[in-house]
Amino acid sequence: MVSEPGPIAGESLKPAELYKKLQKAFTPHQPISLPELLAGRLDLIHRVTDAINTDDLHVVIYGDRGTGKTSIARVVAYLVQEPSSTNGRRCVLISCTADDTFTTIWRKVGQEILLSQRQFGFLQQETRQIVGRLELDSAVISPSDARLFLESIQNEMVIVIDEFDRIHNQETRALMADTIKYFSDHSVRTTLVFVGVGKTLSDLLHEHLSVTRNIAQVLVNPMEMKVLAQIIQNGCKFSGLTFEMELDTEIAKLSQGYPHYTHLMGLWAGRKAIEDGRLQIMNEDLNQAIPDALRNAAGGLQEQYERAVDSGNRTAIFKEVLLACALARKDSLGRFSVVALQEPLNLITGKNYTTGAYQAHLGRFCESIRGPILERSGNPKSYRWNFLNPQLIPFVVLQGVSQKMIQPSRIPPLQRA
Numbered sequence: 001m002v003s004e005p006g007p008i009a010g011e012s013l014k015p016a017e018l019y020k021k022l023q024k025a026f027t028p029h030q031p032i033s034l035p036e037l038l039a040g041r042l043d044l045i046h047r048v049t050d051a052i053n054t055d056d057l058h059v060v061i062y063g064d065r066g067t068g069k070t071s072i073a074r075v076v077a078y079l080v081q082e083p084s085s086t087n088g089r090r091c092v093l094i095s096c097t098a099d100d101t102f103t104t105i106w107r108k109v110g111q112e113i114l115l116s117q118r119q120f121g122f123l124q125q126e127t128r129q130i131v132g133r134l135e136l137d138s139a140v141i142s143p144s145d146a147r148l149f150l151e152s153i154q155n156e157m158v159i160v161i162d163e164f165d166r167i168h169n170q171e172t173r174a175l176m177a178d179t180i181k182y183f184s185d186h187s188v189r190t191t192l193v194f195v196g197v198g199k200t201l202s203d204l205l206h207e208h209l210s211v212t213r214n215i216a217q218v219l220v221n222p223m224e225m226k227v228l229a230q231i232i233q234n235g236c237k238f239s240g241l242t243f244e245m246e247l248d249t250e251i252a253k254l255s256q257g258y259p260h261y262t263h264l265m266g267l268w269a270g271r272k273a274i275e276d277g278r279l280q281i282m283n284e285d286l287n288q289a290i291p292d293a294l295r296n297a298a299g300g301l302q303e304q305y306e307r308a309v310d311s312g313n314r315t316a317i318f319k320e321v322l323l324a325c326a327l328a329r330k331d332s333l334g335r336f337s338v339v340a341l342q343e344p345l346n347l348i349t350g351k352n353y354t355t356g357a358y359q360a361h362l363g364r365f366c367e368s369i370r371g372p373i374l375e376r377s378g379n380p381k382s383y384r385w386n387f388l389n390p391q392l393i394p395f396v397v398l399q400g401v402s403q404k405m406i407q408p409s410r411i412p413p414l415q416r417a
């Protein structure tokens with residue numbers, strides 16, 4: 001609950017206005033749409049833009065949950081539109097739900113186009129109307145229907161199909177892959193951009209070799225520390241706040257690669273400062289903001305955490321081992337070995353555990369009774385573990401800080417070999 005803040009010393013902006021600006025700058029529950037608030041990712045933006053500017057090439061943006069895929073797609077959509085030209089390029093963005101089919105996806109695209117023709121498009125630019133009489137009379141059931149449907153529009157189109165991983169219907173995925181091939185073979189002036197959670201391209205699209213040639217594959221990895229710190233710098237600049245030295249890197253480190261947490265901490269720590277009548281965010285604001293950030297983290301993580309560490313035994317070290325898993329050095333796929341846990345576990349507990357003392361815990365974390373929260377791969381001599389939901393990594397780290405299991409200054413940044 002936010003208490004009524006006092007006036008801000010030496011500032012004409014009222015606290016209510018500051019809260020509003022802060023809320024615009026830090027958006028833990030919303031993708032970024034404005035280039036000025038996007039930190040890093042320029043290389044990926046260029047790759048997507050280049051693909052859009054290349055004939056017969058389509059795009060798949062994929063990666064772990066919460067790494068910033070939709071933000072990239074939205075900013076690209078903003079950048080590649082040509083609103084000042086009547087027949088210029090236009091973008092529409094739709095999101096899939098689990099029960100969508102090939103036909104309903106195209107129906108959504110049609111509705112989005114009609115909406116933008118009534119000038120209520122998501123970017124709300126008056127001049128970006130899509131030109132043409134849309135043929136929406138019959139259902140789109142094949143790639144050639146989709147082509148005919150798009151030919152009724154005069155503008156070159158970029159169609160972003162987000163949350164594509166939600167679709168489990170293999171026929172829909174296969175038809176979409178066929179559409180890419182068909183559009184490329186027939187030089188249709190539309191670029192399809194698929195966005196979704198997945199470790200590989202085939203997690204998203206039904207992969208035929210002949211299609212991969214026509215796809216620019218853009219993998220979105222967790223963010224580097226300096227980019228996460230930039231989110232705090234940009235957000236503070238945007239909202240007219242400053243921060244105590246090194247608070248940006250502190251928040252970046254706690255975020256462990258996931259910008260959702262950077263936004264959560266920026267927002268809640270900023271609120272604490274304003275509440276206290278200050279324009280500078282202090283370390284103490286961050287300490288106070290961590291419980292709020294945990295309570296407001298997306299995706300039912302509290303429940304998953306409680307379930308994983310639940311124990312009636314006071315001497316059980318599930319919490320400590322899970323925190324050590326979160327802090328362990330990982331490979332590029334987020335996997336860690338049993339040995340990698342030793343150093344962080346000893347740091348957390350102040351004891352000298354050998355691998356035999358905690359290996360069984362890893363096995364328990366892979367059982368359904370504890371989630372499962374981890375999964376195991378490899379063979380007995382070189383087992384590797386990884387978090388099934390990588391967004392739990394910063395959550396577990398923040399729990400560790402909040403429960404005073406570890407001091408923030410001792411947390412290593414996200415370590416990927």
Ligand SMILES: Nc1ncnc2c1ncn2[C@@H]1O[C@H](COP(=O)(O)OP(=O)(O)OP(=O)(O)O)[C@@H](O)[C@H]1O
Pocket residue numbers: 027028029030031032037038039040041064065066067068069070071072197231258259260263
């Ligand atoms: N480059 C960026 N700069 C600043 N903030 C970002 C950036 N990328 C993502 N974010 C922020 O991180 C959070 C997650 O972003 P986004 O929704 O784009 O991720 P996603 O990968 O699409 O997530 P999901 O897998 O849940 O669909 C949001 O709060 C968003 O504002």
Ligand SMILES: [Mg+2]
Pocket residue numbers: 069070071162163
């Ligand atoms: Mg998304």
